[in-house]
Amino acid sequence: MTGASKGIGRAIAVVLKSAGYQVIGTSRNPESIQNKIEGVSYLPLDLMDEASIEECRAQAGPVDILINNAGGSSLWPAAEGPLAKVRDLFQLDLFGPIKLIQGVLPDMMRRRTGFILNIGSMAGRFAVPYQSAYSSAKFALAGFTWSLRNEVKSFGIQVVLLDPGDIRTSIEPTVHFRPDSGFQTDMSRFIRNREVRMAEGSDPAVVGKKVLKILRAEDPRPFYTVGGGAPAMAFFKRFLSDRFIEKQIKKSVGLK
Numbered sequence: 001m002t003g004a005s006k007g008i009g010r011a012i013a014v015v016l017k018s019a020g021y022q023v024i025g026t027s028r029n030p031e032s033i034q035n036k037i038e039g040v041s042y043l044p045l046d047l048m049d050e051a052s053i054e055e056c057r058a059q060a061g062p063v064d065i066l067i068n069n070a071g072g073s074s075l076w077p078a079a080e081g082p083l084a085k086v087r088d089l090f091q092l093d094l095f096g097p098i099k100l101i102q103g104v105l106p107d108m109m110r111r112r113t114g115f116i117l118n119i120g121s122m123a124g125r126f127a128v129p130y131q132s133a134y135s136s137a138k139f140a141l142a143g144f145t146w147s148l149r150n151e152v153k154s155f156g157i158q159v160v161l162l163d164p165g166d167i168r169t170s171i172e173p174t175v176h177f178r179p180d181s182g183f184q185t186d187m188s189r190f191i192r193n194r195e196v197r198m199a200e201g202s203d204p205a206v207v208g209k210k211v212l213k214i215l216r217a218e219d220p221r222p223f224y225t226v227g228g229g230a231p232a233m234a235f236f237k238r239f240l241s242d243r244f245i246e247k248q249i250k251k252s253v254g255l256k
Contacts, residue, residue, distance in 0.1 A: 002026045002045060002100070003070025005033045007169035008119065008204045012067060013037050015208030016215075024060050026070065045070070047096030048088065057103035062111070065215065066104050068097040069119040073173035075191065077183040078132035085176065086133045093137040098144065105152065112156040115215060118145050119207075120163045122230050125237070126249055130183075130190050134173070138163075146222055160214055161223050165230030166201035186255055193254035202227035 001016075003009035004025025017023045017039055026045035027033055033042060043059050046052040047070055057063075071093040074085065101116060108114030123131055124138025142161055149159035177187055210226040225234045237245065250256070 001065075001067035001069055002047070002097075004037075004040065004042070005030075007171050008164065008167060008207045009069040010037070011204035011208040012069060012211050013040050013208075015205070015212050019212055021065075024063075026056060047071075047092050047100075050099055053096060053099045054103065057100065062107050063104045064113070065115040065117070066101065067117045067119065067211065068100065070096075071119070073131070073171070074134050074176075075130050075173045075187070075194075076133070076176040077130060077181060077187060080176070080178055080181060080183070081133055082176065085174065089133045089174075090137050090140075093134070094140050094144070097141070101148070105157075108157050109152065109155045114152075114155075114157040116148070116157065116159045117211065117214065118159075118161050120145070120161045122163050122165045122225065122233065125163060125234065126245065128249065129253060129255060130187050131173075142223070149222055158220055159222075160220050162207070162210060162214065163223065163225045163230060163234070164202075164207050165225065165228030165233070166197050167204055167207060167227050168198060168201040169204055189254045197252075 001009060001013060001023065004013045004023075005027040009025065013023050013025050014037055017037055023040045024043060025037070025040050026043050028044065028046050030042035030044055036042065043056050044052065045056040072089055074081070074089050076085075097118060104114070118141055120141050121134070121138045123135045124142045127135045127139070145159055145161040152159060175191070177183060181187070206227050210224065214220050214224055225231045
């Protein structure tokens, strides 16, 4: 499982280890991890570096379950986002996980068994202002997941996307805007609103429990949600117009 050093990843690792799974967690620098989980093996992995991805896959050996959890977030106006930072975010949230999936799939296909669980975001279902790069990367991950699911199911491989809502973690997004930006007032309001929502978010443990439930499902669905109001949002999205949803998103993030 990627990104096991803290936050959601650590919570997933705790739950799975307690349930009897053999867990291999990754981090950019495993030696710096404080309060390592007893019984969990840690491997170095930098999703920005393809050589690191290949080395991690080789060290892990045959994998029965791959959980792509590691990633990053960003906050900036779409009109001002540096393209280099957009590319980096896509590498971290989309291309890196794809490379890792491509590394484990051949062995899963030979053994005709396996489980790939990608951790997405509700921002990959509802595009969020000032998170255009993050939202688009997560939308792309959702599309990749569903496409892959239909390609490999005949090989006995399950592929699922789990979209968490507001989860209380210490992970902070990369923030960028120009000092003279015309978006400064709205974006500052958005950031303050986001800090409140995240502080009131669900404990990461709910994600770990949901992951365990998904892995134990006899025939898991393509998509799941967890945390905060995510399940209700996903349910009501079926019945609401795009215009109404757009207004509610702006309201929820403190924009007029």
